Amino acid sequence: MVKKVIIWPPNIDSQKARSHGRKISEKYAVPSPTLSEIKKAAMQLDLNPEVEKSKAYPKEWWSVSGRVLVDKTKPKSILFREIVAEIKKIRGEK
Secondary structure, eight states: OOOEEEEOGGGGBTTSOGGGTOOSOTTTOBSSOOHHHHHHHHHHTTOOOEEETTOOOGGGTTSOOOEEEEEOSSOHHHHHHHHHHHHHHHHTOO
C-alpha cells in the first residue's frame, strides 16, 4: 500500500506565516495556491492526486479550503518544493 501525504493550500502559501501552517520556506512557496493548481502539479509529477474539497484545515477549521492527497515518494518537504515548482511553471513564473 502506498502511503499518502496531505497537502493543504496553507502548507505552500507564501502569504501564510509558519505559525499559520506554512511548511516550507517563504522563498519556495507561492501566493494563494488553489486546489486545482496543486492537483495539476501533482498530476504532472505522477503523484496520483486525490482532491477532497469538503475538508477544513485544522488550524482554520471555520474555513473549508480542501486538501490534496498525493503518493509519498519522497520526504514531505521535498514533495512540497517540487509541487510549488510545478505550480510556478503552470503560472508562468520563474
